[in-house]
Amino acid sequence: MITKLPALLLFAAALLAAPARADHGLSLGQPPKYAAGFPSFDYVRADAPKGGTLTLPLPGGFDTLNPFTLKGDHESGMAMLTLDTLMEKSWDEPFAVYGLLAEDVRVAPDGLSVTFRINPRARFHNGDPVLAKDVAASFNTLTADPAAAPMYKFYWGDVARVETPAPRTVVFHFKQRNSELPLILGELPVFSHKSYPKGLASAANTPPIGSGPYRFAKAERGRQSEYRRDPQYWAQNLPVRKGRYNFDTVRFKYYKDDSVRIEGLKGGQYDFMQENVARNWARAYPEAALQKRGLAKHEWTHRNTAGMQGFVMNTRKPPFDNILVRRAMVESFDFETTNSRMFYSAYRRSNSFFTNSELAARGRPEGAELALLNPLKAQLPPQVFAQDAPEPPRIDAAQGVRPNLLKARALLEQAGYRYRNGVLVDKQGRPLAFEFLSPSKTYERVTAKWQRDLAKIGVKMTVRTADSAVFQKRMTAFDFDMTIVVYANSNSPGNEQAMYFGCEAARTEGSRNWAGVCLPAVEALLKKFEHFNSRTELVAAARALDRVMRHQYIVVPNWYADTYRVVYRDTLGFPATMPLYYSPMERALSVGWYRK
Template sequence: MNLHFLLSAALAFLSVTAHAAHGLSLGQPLQYAADFQAFRYVNPNAPKGGTFTLPAAGSFDTLNPFTLKGDHEVGITMLTLDTLLEKSWDEPFAMYGLLAQDVRVAADGLSVTFTLNPKATFHNGDPVLAKDVAASFRTLTADPAAAPMYKFYWGDVSKVETPSPRTVVFRFKQRNSELPLILGELPVFSHKSYPQDLAAAANTLPIGSGPYRFAKAESGRLSEYRRDPHYWAQNLPTRKGRYNFDTVRFRYYKDDSVRIEGIKGGRYDFMQENVARNWERAYPDSALHKRHLSKHEWAHRNTAGMQGFVMNTRKPPFDNILVRRAMVESFDFETVNSRLFYGSYRRSNSFFTNSTLAAAGKPQGAELALLNTLKPQLPPQVFDEKVPEPPQTNPASGVRPNLLKARALLEQAGYRYHQGILKDKNGKPLTFEFLSPSKTYERVTAKWQRDLAKLGIKMTVRIADPAVYQKRMNGFDFDMTITVYANSNSPGNEQAVYFGCEAAKTDGSRNWAGVCNPAVEKLLKRFEHFNSRAELETAARALDRVIRHQYIIVPNWYADTFRVVYRDNLGIPARMPLYYYPTEWALSSGWRKARP
């Protein structure tokens, strides 16, 4: 996944890698040489020790992180399972050896071979062998109880071979430029973990080889991990200076007010705040200083993707594109941003917001040439009009002009306004439910509810318990909800999970909107193999344009900084990575320092 450089150099590198290499890169030469000692965004001499406590939303009822069913504990995969390769956060998409001491891509691009590090051991003392890698892959992609995202993510793998105890070969159905790298993200667990299947071990921990061991859980309210002092990889370049806390603890909360009061009460050592109002008003300096806490804003260069209110096109009323367009027109971002968010956000406008992958204006050049190959399957607007941008609210006239546009679209769709209610030709009122996993969006939807009521539309807001919410999402049992299409600067197989026909009919997939379109299916193939960075950008812009013309989402907002609160005895490396998520970086690269 989840970049600014020509891909041709990387492909040349990959094809040359008929010999073993210490890493792979997509888009540029590797930044770290074979003899590098540690990543530049860590402190290789960071001391070990201390406890690091984090908030975690919801609850959990299973310790098996791979099943579709259940509420999963958040730390197991990240802390107890190693992957074949480790991602560099200083590069758009580059992976370096972890369980695999080297990697080799075939000259024809149709296979990748990983050679495992002979020092790698599981927590039960067994060596990590090729049979474990193969068993992990097959469990995640073929077990009916596994979450379906794995099957889609590595869908171009035709078979796995283990020609020797520490050599594993993945063979591909076709050339896929990113597949050798994303296979490096495979979480590896012992073949002894699930001897029958996942369903028979619904609450069973996998046997991992990671830096931490699971220590305890308390009724879905707390989970705790202890650092393994004998961790096999602690001196590898990809692990040096990382995972320094002796104990990592997650405290779960179901109400956001509990999280806010928890940080002010000193229950957590680190917290990311995503709500602008909370950032401005909920954390007075005096309360934080009593607990040796302070607020910080960290810059980043991550692609923002798309956050928004996604509409389920599988069912009415959102199976009608005119209704979806009216929803987009009716949302008053500018007023919400100024009144509720203190003007701190920018509007999301693309599924690749804040990147060179976003479509703009009318199609031209290589993008137009690509779209022309799909012209019979695309509406004329894709070629004749500029790519849709979210509407703006003029402070002088307010949202009224946008609501008038929305009303015209609804009338075009066959709805009529009568005595305060908008009805279709059969007299059925236009109503829908907004499904939310928390109370966070109540203030936003309250303003929108009033504006929709002016059109005669009734929107009800249903706040569901996290377990209920996830169950309904897995079964696509919703009209509209809040979600994030997370993207990197190197989009790939995950686009099929978001927009592919197979994903649209697979419970638990991330094709929340139900997109299934012949032109989109052909565009998705462009992410499987490309010969240059320019080709990837062209495919991304074309896909972005086509999906935006389908109006499946009411765009929300994004920020180009992370807002975090943490203790003054948390050590943070002097240099920050370019592409990262703050909680993961602090947990993996921070350390406990002595107060003066």
């Protein structure tokens, strides 16, 4: 999601200065782009034809149709296709939402509550009307049920209680003012209160009763799932839904091995696919083979913030509880050679948790950012103030990786390791060794050179490739030394930062605090994302957090691309106007259509 705009007063905050009124939408950072009564989003074709089938590949498999539980491998389409949310996010703005299940929204003058009024036309697939009690039940299930994934509890953690003063009116009361909370509550997936009357644990494989554009049709042994468009979908003529969800049938086919996905595409099994591997993009799709199936390669532009993809180190246990060891890992990774030899120089290096955006820290702290950091000076290393924001090291083409490996070994010696018989050992004689947990064989290739380079300085890295079920189980329990993750961030960061870096998340299995970060200074900075009065304040908070976390060296930064590489069939049509902030599969599903 996301590019930067000039600092403006928050639209949501502006509501606080006036009596509460009903609004068709809310926005952070600027007034909403779309006025009340707008016909449709600019990036859709409002009269797109309905019909046809869209078949998509997905990695892994699934063993549950319940999308909300912590346990199990979830089927990917259920929440996306069968559940409506209170509001719909715009892909043209950093963060703006417009009415879907909620026909209007009111933020209280004191900023301590938000009221949604449910559209009287809204219907669940079983014919029941969508009511406030369903919204309350959905929220309470996701945030209070012990079997629910913990991210929901963190995401809406500032909600004190939910009330239903009228059948179609739901009010969320806040513990404190939180600028983005009215908007992210608009993202609440709503299901019928009849869905899980005995809780999520007693319905581990039960789909929710939703009101979305598709109905679940069938699943086959964790390898395929299918959805059928609801021709009577209640919201199909709303501005936020017009011209969208046009395929009669959406089918997901799951694969275990990447070669199966590639051959499946060339064999005509899929209609659309995103390719994330540069080598595959360069070599795996001969034009002649694609043409036989009516397929072609395309590159879609976007302005999404890249966040941070990287090799995350689990600081909960040795050796990565030592920052010097973590810094050595960052120094030792040869991105430049990896990029040129394996990725056909297709990528740029990630350098921030907000890569490719104005939210990334630069140089030394100053202005509003420095004002946030100064009160925390005693809790932060002096480098935060005395040095530029850390950038990933570069490998000189003439000298190769050797100078960087020497720096890495020097850091490890500072950490107390000594070189003996070709191996680095600690004071007890234990070798410096760790396991890289990989979700795909793709990373065996990426890490092979790094393994050899680390071995040159006496460090042993073993690579364990796990299937999707084992990988997810180990990630949930934080049972890894190092693995690959993506800190997905938007141009309007908020409560999700606590999921990445908060102490409570660090202690909660299944959270996204993979590194185990728990620092007093970070806890203080996370509070700055709860309430702010201007875009300037949000940018300063993001830069301060980014700077502090980069000085912790919890990830070995990877890479990003500023275009999406996609392959799709010539029977698919897409609007001429591209959105700014989107994901390729979501665009294909949501605004594409079948051309007869």
